[in-house]
Amino acid sequence: MITLERLGKRYGDATVVDDVSMVVEPRTITTIVGTSGSGKSTVLRMINRLVEPTSGRVLIDGHDTAAEPAHLLRRRIGYAIQGLGLFPHRTVAENIATVPRLLGWDERQVRMRVDELLAVFQLDPGEYAAKLPHELSGGQQQRVGVARALAARPNLLLMDEPFGALDPIIRSKAQDDLLDVQRRFGTTIILVTHDMDEAFRLGDRVAVMSQGRLLQHDCPEALITRPADPFVSQLIGSADKSLRLLSLTTAGEAVEPGSAEGPTVPAAASLRDVLAELVWNGASSANVAGPDGTVIGHLRLASILARGRQAS
Amino acid sequence: MQRIDRLGVLLNLAGGLALAFLPLVVFKANRIVPGEPRALLDVLPSWMAIVFYGVLAAAAVVALRVANPRTRLIAALIGMVVVVVCVAAAASVLTPEDNRVVRVAPGAAFWVVMIALGLLATDALTRLRPGPLLRVLALVAFLATVLAALGTGFFDDLSIMREYAVNATRFAREARQHLALALGSLAAAAIVALPLGVICHRAPRLQAAVLGTLNVVQTIPSIALFGILMAPLAALAAALPALAALGVSGIGTAPAVIALFLYSLLPIVANTVVGLARVDAAAVDAAHGMGLTDWQTLRQVELPLALPTILTGIRIVLVQNIGLVTIAALIGGGGFGAFVFQGIGQTAIDLVLLGAIPTVVLAFSAAVVLDALTDQIRRVPQ
Numbered sequence: 001m002i003t004l005e006r007l008g009k010r011y012g013d014a015t016v017v018d019d020v021s022m023v024v025e026p027r028t029i030t031t032i033v034g035t036s037g038s039g040k041s042t043v044l045r046m047i048n049r050l051v052e053p054t055s056g057r058v059l060i061d062g063h064d065t066a067a068e069p070a071h072l073l074r075r076r077i078g079y080a081i082q083g084l085g086l087f088p089h090r091t092v093a094e095n096i097a098t099v100p101r102l103l104g105w106d107e108r109q110v111r112m113r114v115d116e117l118l119a120v121f122q123l124d125p126g127e128y129a130a131k132l133p134h135e136l137s138g139g140q141q142q143r144v145g146v147a148r149a150l151a152a153r154p155n156l157l158l159m160d161e162p163f164g165a166l167d168p169i170i171r172s173k174a175q176d177d178l179l180d181v182q183r184r185f186g187t188t189i190i191l192v193t194h195d196m197d198e199a200f201r202l203g204d205r206v207a208v209m210s211q212g213r214l215l216q217h218d219c220p221e222a223l224i225t226r227p228a229d230p231f232v233s234q235l236i237g238s239a240d241k242s243l244r245l246l247s248l249t250t251a252g253e254a255v256e257p258g259s260a261e262g263p264t265v266p267a268a269a270s271l272r273d274v275l276a277e278l279v280w281n282g283a284s285s286a287n288v289a290g291p292d293g294t295v296i297g298h299l300r301l302a303s304i305l306a307r308g309r310q311a312s
Numbered sequence: 313m314q315r316i317d318r319l320g321v322l323l324n325l326a327g328g329l330a331l332a333f334l335p336l337v338v339f340k341a342n343r344i345v346p347g348e349p350r351a352l353l354d355v356l357p358s359w360m361a362i363v364f365y366g367v368l369a370a371a372a373v374v375a376l377r378v379a380n381p382r383t384r385l386i387a388a389l390i391g392m393v394v395v396v397v398c399v400a401a402a403a404s405v406l407t408p409e410d411n412r413v414v415r416v417a418p419g420a421a422f423w424v425v426m427i428a429l430g431l432l433a434t435d436a437l438t439r440l441r442p443g444p445l446l447r448v449l450a451l452v453a454f455l456a457t458v459l460a461a462l463g464t465g466f467f468d469d470l471s472i473m474r475e476y477a478v479n480a481t482r483f484a485r486e487a488r489q490h491l492a493l494a495l496g497s498l499a500a501a502a503i504v505a506l507p508l509g510v511i512c513h514r515a516p517r518l519q520a521a522v523l524g525t526l527n528v529v530q531t532i533p534s535i536a537l538f539g540i541l542m543a544p545l546a547a548l549a550a551a552l553p554a555l556a557a558l559g560v561s562g563i564g565t566a567p568a569v570i571a572l573f574l575y576s577l578l579p580i581v582a583n584t585v586v587g588l589a590r591v592d593a594a595a596v597d598a599a600h601g602m603g604l605t606d607w608q609t610l611r612q613v614e615l616p617l618a619l620p621t622i623l624t625g626i627r628i629v630l631v632q633n634i635g636l637v638t639i640a641a642l643i644g645g646g647g648f649g650a651f652v653f654q655g656i657g658q659t660a661i662d663l664v665l666l667g668a669i670p671t672v673v674l675a676f677s678a679a680v681v682l683d684a685l686t687d688q689i690r691r692v693p694q
Contacts, residue, residue, distance in 0.1 A: 050601055075603030085598025089616050099602050148602075158601075 001026055002047065002156060002188065007056035009042050017042050018212040019056070024205075026155070029182055029189040030217075031203035033196060033235070039212040040192045044158050047190065048077045060156065075099055078149035078157035078187070082164040084141055086133040092118070092144050093129040099152040117147040120181065139170040146178065150185065159191040163198065175201055196235060200244060208232050220248050242308035246271040249307060251288045255297040260285035267296065271304050278304070319435055320375035327372065327428040335419030337402045340471070342413045343660050349419060355402045367394040368425070375432050381439035388433035395425055396467075403469040417471035417662060444684035451680045455673075471662040472669070479651070479666065487670065490647035493640060494633040494674075497569050501576030501629065506622070508577070509584025510610065519585060526578035534571065534636055538643045541567035568645030572636055576629040583625025587618030620690040627682035634675040638667070648674075 002024040009017040017039040024030045032040040045051040047058050049070040058065045065073055086095050093114045100110045115125040121143040133141055142163065149157055162178075163171045175198065182189055193199050199206050200220045207217040208231070216228040224245045227233040236244065251274050252267030262283030265274050267290050274286055278301050285300045335349030353361050367390060374387035403416035442450065467473050476483060512519040532540070546562025549555055560566045591614050599609040615622075641649025651667030654660075 048601060050597070071603045071605045073603075074601060079598065079601035081594060081598055081601065083592070083594035085592065085594035085596075085601075087595055087599070087613055087617075088592065098599075098604075102603055102608075145598075 001059075001061055002190070003059040003062075004043070004047070005056050005059065007043065007046055007053050007058065009039070009046060009051060010054045015212050017046070017053075020209075020212075020214045021056075022207060022214060022217050024188060024190060026188050027186045028204040029179075029191065029202050030205045030207060031199040032190065032192045032207045032209060033194065033199035034209035035235075036194060037211075038209040040194075040207075040209045041160055043209070044160055044190060044192045047156075048074045048079060048158055050074075075102055075152065076154055076156075078152075078154040080145050080149040080157070080159045080162045082161035084133075084145035084162075084165075086141060086145060086148070088133055091130050091132055092123070092136070093125075095133065095144060096148045096151050098148060103152055105152075113151060117151060120184070121147050121177070123147075138166060139174065142166060142170075142174055143177065146181070150181070150187065153185070155188055157187045157189045159189060161193055162191065163193075171198075178202065196237070200248070208235060210235075221245065224248075243272050243275075246275060246304065246308050247273075251286075251299055252290075252296075254299060254303070254307065255288045256299065256303065258298050259295055260287050260298040260300070262286045264289050264295065265299075267291065271299075271307060274299055275301075275304050275308075316376055317379070319431070320372075320377070323375050323428040323432055324372050327368070327425050330421040330424035330428075331368070334421035334424065336421045336425075337399055337406070338417045338419045339406055340415040340417065343415050343471070343475075343662060344658060347415075347417060347419075350402070350406065352398065352402060355405050356398060360398060360401060364394060364398045367391055371429065371432070381436040385433055385436035385440065388429045388436060391429045392426060392433070395422065395429070396461075400467045400470055403467075403471075407469045412474075415471040415474060415662065416469060444687040447680055448684045451677055455677065472665050475651075475660070475662045475666045479663075483651075483666070486646055486648055486650055486667075489645075490634070490637050490649075490671070490674070493565070493568055493572060493637045493645060493647055494630065497572035497576055498626065498629055498633055500569070501573050501580055502626065504573075505577050505580035506584055509581045509622075510588065512581060512585050513588040523578070523582060523585070526581060529574050530578045534575070534639045535642065537571045537574065538567055538640065538645075541570055542643065545570075563644040565645055567643055568637070568640035572633050572640070575636060576633060579625040579628040579632070580622070583621050583628075584618065587621030587625075588614055590621065591617045620686050623682060623686045623689065627679060627686065630678045630682060631675045634671060634678060638671055 004020055004022045004024075007017060007020045008015070020039075020043055022030075032043060034040045042051055046053045047065070049065060087098070093111075096114045096117055097110045100113055105113070114129065118125040118128060123140060123143060128136070128140070128144075133144065136144065142165075146159075146162065149159075163174050166174055178189075179202065181187070189202075191202060193202075203220060205217060206220055206223055208215045208223065208229075210229075210231050216223060216232050218226075218228075223232060224236060224241050227236065233241075247270045249271045250267060251265050251269045251271060254271055255267065260283075262285050263277050263281050264287040265277055267288050269277075278284065278286055283301075285298050287295045287298050290296045335347075336352050337350045337355065338347030339350050340347040352364060356364070371387045371391040374384055378384060378387075399418050399422055406416045407414050437450075461467065462473070468477065508522060512522050529537075542562040545560060545567050549561045595613055595617070596609060599613045600606075604612065637645065637647040638649035638652055641647055641653050648667040648671045652664050652671075653667075655663030655665075655667065
């Protein structure tokens with residue numbers, strides 16, 4: 001569990017982060033979203049003490065992070081940033097091995113871990129381990145960046161706009177990969193982004209920041225249905241908030257018993273996608289198929305619309 | 313038909329005009345009187361003269377019409393060998409047996425043709441884009457060939473080799489002194505300038521002051537700086553006998569090393585600062601964020617990435633120092649410059665060349681080796 005207690009950062013007269021308190025549950029993804037200059041990156045960088053707070057403190061599992069030397073603290077926390085910061089003069093394997101080597105792992109362990117991570121990120125170790133970063137595509141470099149951050153099996157991973165440099169299609173794939181990896185390793189992730197869609201898609205909880213203050217820290221549904229501040233609803237966008245809400249629920253979660261005339265949709269599809277399918281086919285209900293393809297029930301247009309109305 | 317090569321036209325023009333109007337070989341009754349030109353045809357057996365003009369004509373055609381750099385390089389190299397051999401042969405013919413006074417020197421046309429062929433070879437080499445290792449090997453092969461050729465005694469009748477024969481023991485000593493001054497001041501400067509560059513990178517305020525000061529030092533003419541250092545060093549040596557015992561005095565090695573050291577600082581500090589500033593900020597941030605200490609970040613990330621730029625600075629300094637050491641001879645610093653200034657004093661051009669040519673070869677070799685090293689280290693294309 002990560003606890004931020006009344007965290008503040010001032011540079012001279014300018015307050016960059018103002019009295020931010022937040023609790024992050026283990027094995028969850030928290031996204032911090034805000035406009036540029038909102039202080040979101042500073043909050044992230046105060047967690048691994050790349051920025052020292054002027055007030056307040058950060059506790060990880062109850063231990064004050066200020067109690068140990070910053071560089072030792074950082075070796076226990078994964079860190080991935082926009083532009084990746086891969087070391088251009090070191091091979092993919094050397095890049096990934098950075099923190100394990102700092103921690104003094106023996107070379108056999110390091111090599112095994114590098115190969116394991118490359119495999120997890122769908123990079124064939126035989127082909128990619130010895131390559132230099134500039135020989136990889138943007139998407140591959142991004143995966144190496146995340147693999148490097150996870151190399152020493154940190155419980156906590158901090159990410160600052162990690163997908164900022166990717167084009168939309170690769171970006172979407174990278175987000176899926178991150179969700180898979182998070183489920184697989186159970187890592188607690190705190191991710192900073194300015195992209196509301198990304199924040200909603202990845203975050204179990206979303207923290208909205210503006211002008212150094214934390215406006216709301218809650219689950220995505222609550223941000224849509226109960227925005228704590230006009231800025232939060234403005235950031236979410238009023239036009240498509242019902243669709244946003246629908247996108248948070250899957251067909252499997254909303255399925256009702258019975259069967260329908262209309263198209264068949266997979267249980268993993270979001271209600272937003274089901275709605276789009278119904279509009280496209282001119283149907284008023286759809287069958288919902290489980291992972292094995294058998295119909296487990298159906299969804300009616302009216303009940304989807306009812307779920308979308310909660311937002312108003 | 314291929315189009316006419318523009319560089320080839322220029323080189324042909326220069327070489328042709330030089331051969332038509334300037335002497336290839338100059339005969340001097342002794343080492344200081346002005347020489348009288350001798351025509352190659354009058355001196356050499358006719359078959360040799362035919363080979364000479366035939367090969368040069370062939371090289372001229374290649375320079376004009378052939379685009380293949382390999383052919384151009386070979387033509388230039390053969391041309392240079394033939395020119396050197398013919399001039400040396402002319403010297404042997406012109407020098408009476410056991411005459412130690414007569415001097416036969418290569419004339420102006422020789423130098424112009426050699427420069428033209430050298431440019432042709434350099435241009436071809438540049439187009440061939442050889443790798444770093446190959447370039448160093450080519451340099452070693454070139455130097456070994458030259459030394460072996462000189463060792464045969466075939467060139468001993470050329471005026472510059474006459475001067476060498478007289479000064480052989482001193483030549484070795486001045487060569488060592490030249491290298492010691494150039495490399496010693498470079499090493500001392502690197503030890504000071506690298507940390508200074510790192511500090512300047514970290515403290516931008518200091519950077520302006522340090523680079524400004526070093527810029528001023530760089531603008532002091534070398535002769536003036538040698539002169540300026542004489543007085544304080546002489547005073548220092550007089551006041552502290554211990555220093556004098558170490559060899560510090562107003563003239564000689566001490567002011568030479570200090571002046572070269574001062575000139576060496578700016579290129580290394582400036583290139584270190586630029587090199588470090590060019591390192592991807594995200595890589596440095598990631599290094600800190602992953603728990604590398606400041607020192608580890610500097611050593612493992614910043615310096616390796618800045619190294620090609622830093623080496624470029626060291627290359628500038630080394631080439632610059634090899635040239636500047638020549639001036640240090642004025643204040644008794646020794647080195648090849650001693651021959652140059654002695655030659656100027658005696659109006660003995662051959663002695664000047666005995667100092668100047670090795671200096672040029674040294675500077676050229678240093679540039680080739682350090683460029684190759686920089687390329688080798690630059691694993692990441694910029």
